[in-house]
Amino acid sequence: MDPSDKIRVENLNLYYNQYQALFDVNVTFKKNNVTALIGPSGCGKSSFLRTINRLNELIEGSSTSGKIYIDQTPIYDKSLDVVSLRKRVGMVFQKPSVFPFSIYENVAYGPKIHGVKDKHRLDEIVEKSLKAANLWQEISGRLNSPAARLSGGQQQRLVIARVLAVEPDVILMDEPASALDPISTARLEELIAELKSKYTIVIVTHNMQQAARVSDHTGFFLNGQLVEFNTTDELFVNPRDQRTEDYITGRFG
Amino acid sequence: MQVKWQERVWTGVFWLSAAFITLILASIIIYIVYRGIRVINLDFIFTAPSRAGKEGGISTAIIGTLYLTVVSLFIAVPIGTATAIYLEEYARKTSRFAYLINITNETLAGIPSIIFGLFGFVFFVVYLRMGWSIISGSMTLALMILPTITRTSQEAIKSVPYEYLENSLALGAGRWQTIRQVIIPSALPGIITGIILSIGRAVGETAAVILTAGSSLNMPMSISDPARSMSVHLYILATEGLSLERAFGTAFLVVVLILIINFAANTTLRRWSESGA
Numbered sequence: 001m002d003p004s005d006k007i008r009v010e011n012l013n014l015y016y017n018q019y020q021a022l023f024d025v026n027v028t029f030k031k032n033n034v035t036a037l038i039g040p041s042g043c044g045k046s047s048f049l050r051t052i053n054r055l056n057e058l059i060e061g062s063s064t065s066g067k068i069y070i071d072q073t074p075i076y077d078k079s080l081d082v083v084s085l086r087k088r089v090g091m092v093f094q095k096p097s098v099f100p101f102s103i104y105e106n107v108a109y110g111p112k113i114h115g116v117k118d119k120h121r122l123d124e125i126v127e128k129s130l131k132a133a134n135l136w137q138e139i140s141g142r143l144n145s146p147a148a149r150l151s152g153g154q155q156q157r158l159v160i161a162r163v164l165a166v167e168p169d170v171i172l173m174d175e176p177a178s179a180l181d182p183i184s185t186a187r188l189e190e191l192i193a194e195l196k197s198k199y200t201i202v203i204v205t206h207n208m209q210q211a212a213r214v215s216d217h218t219g220f221f222l223n224g225q226l227v228e229f230n231t232t233d234e235l236f237v238n239p240r241d242q243r244t245e246d247y248i249t250g251r252f253g
Numbered sequence: 254m255q256v257k258w259q260e261r262v263w264t265g266v267f268w269l270s271a272a273f274i275t276l277i278l279a280s281i282i283i284y285i286v287y288r289g290i291r292v293i294n295l296d297f298i299f300t301a302p303s304r305a306g307k308e309g310g311i312s313t314a315i316i317g318t319l320y321l322t323v324v325s326l327f328i329a330v331p332i333g334t335a336t337a338i339y340l341e342e343y344a345r346k347t348s349r350f351a352y353l354i355n356i357t358n359e360t361l362a363g364i365p366s367i368i369f370g371l372f373g374f375v376f377f378v379v380y381l382r383m384g385w386s387i388i389s390g391s392m393t394l395a396l397m398i399l400p401t402i403t404r405t406s407q408e409a410i411k412s413v414p415y416e417y418l419e420n421s422l423a424l425g426a427g428r429w430q431t432i433r434q435v436i437i438p439s440a441l442p443g444i445i446t447g448i449i450l451s452i453g454r455a456v457g458e459t460a461a462v463i464l465t466a467g468s469s470l471n472m473p474m475s476i477s478d479p480a481r482s483m484s485v486h487l488y489i490l491a492t493e494g495l496s497l498e499r500a501f502g503t504a505f506l507v508v509v510l511i512l513i514i515n516f517a518a519n520t521t522l523r524r525w526s527e528s529g530a
Contacts, residue, residue, distance in 0.1 A: 053423060055419065055422065055423055058418075058419065058422065060345055060346060060347070083425045083426075083427065084425070085425075086422065086423055086424065086425040087424075087425040090423065090424070091420075091423040093416060093419065093420065093423075095416060097414060097416035097417060097419075097420050099417060099420070099421075099435055099439075100438065100439050109421075109424065109426075109434070109435075110424040110425065110426075113424065113425060113426045113430055113434075114425060159420070162420075162424065163423075163424070166424055166425060
């Protein structure tokens with residue numbers, strides 16, 4: 001594995017009972033890169049994302065074959081503790097879902113779960129995470145008010161702060177902007193660009209312009225297969241596969 | 254034009270139903286307060302009944318009721334909520350065992366309380382030789398309210414957004430950590446509603462209590478003593494023509510007691526849930 005590689009996926013197949021959702025996916029994601037995954041609804045891109053933090057295991061009857069490595073660690077190894085995996089691989093979901101606690105408690109939730117008890121240390125983590133998620137300025141005066149009162153865009157950045165507080169090195173994002181207005185989306189995209197220097201980001205998006213704007217590499221999924229994977233510039237300018245070209249030029253999807 | 258008329262008529266019908274219900278409820282409460290308040294004084298609350306309840310107060314029945322209700326809640330709430338958590342969070346959706354529990358629960362919820370009383374009498378009082386006692390009565394009441402607590406807790410847990418679970422697990426939390434710190438606090442208002450309904454049933458239950466806890470007028474000192482609940486006392490006072498005034502006084506205190514227990518259950522559970530977050 002090349003030292004600049006963060007995640008390597010080998011011959012990954014995903015099944016939900018008899019139904020096969022992913023077919024022989026092979027791909028490598030680079031460290032400190034943003035990789036976008038595009039494709040029509042139901043193509044398997046979100047399912048694929050969830051195999052990277054093993055959240056697909058929540059669904060009854062799901063199973064996988066093949067291998068995924070993060071750094072050198074095979075994450076489907078039996079001896080691997082899924083908690084330690086999810087600590088390293090954070091996830092931001094489509095719908096910003098803040099817990100019914102205060103802003104502070106939302107961000108402190110992860111560190112507390114992982115054993116940080118010292119109040120002073122928690123304060124530091126909360127402040128640092130909120131700053132990194134570009135939310136500190138707006139809400140520093142009301143850390144103890146309910147998180148549910150924030151706007152949708154703020155909630156999504158709070159969710160990102162909550163993920164950052166656990167200090168992951170990979171962040172998975174599943175259509176993080178689909179519930180946001182254009183201004184919040186622009187702010188989120190800026191944030192993604194800033195986070196890139198520290199984290200490896202994989203983002204699933206419906207929006208091809210967004211993929212083109214934020215990512216270094218792009219993968220195109222269709223019917224459970226990774227049809228094409230390339231640098232974002234190449235993939236959008238010179239798609240090699242006819243199906244990729246049809247999709248990005250809007251002929252279907 | 255016709256649509257507009259229909260709207261008006263139906264709005265009126267719904268308004269009338271709501272008003273009717275409020276009126277009935279209010280009149281019952283007002284009547285109980287009106288008839289009951291005359292006999293209420295500190296003596297009525299703090300002294301034991303004498304001459305079968307014709308004289309004295311109802312202190313032993315108040316203590317009996319508190320005992321029965323609190324002990325039955327201590328049995329039924331943990332088991333009921335734990336069952337609900339198992340069914341909603343751990344059991345597979347296709348599990349036959351879970352299906353069986355659900356069916357049993359629904360069936361039990363529809364069984365009249367006297368049947369629980371009969372079972373409690375045969376099983377706890379006679380077979381297990383616990384005699385007429387607070388523990389027999391509480392266990393019977395616990396069985397009776399268990400389906401309500403389980404069902405309402407299940408509904409409350411179901412109404413917690415699935416995203417909470419996903420988000421929490423994705424942060425590296427375990428199932429139980431998530432349940433304890435995110436799901437239960439979110440479901441708490443619904444769980445409390447179920448407990449409040451159960452308290453009403455337990456405090457109001459008469460037949461099952463006579464069969465299992467007896468109707469002793471002595472002050473219960475431990476859970477192995479027999480006891481008379483306020484509802485039983487009220488029933489006996491009224492049916493045996495001992496004192497209708499005192500029956501109303503008891504009724505009034507039953508209402509007050511339910512309010513107090515509800516309040517206490519509410520604050521305790523909230524404090525417990527906050528300490529976990």
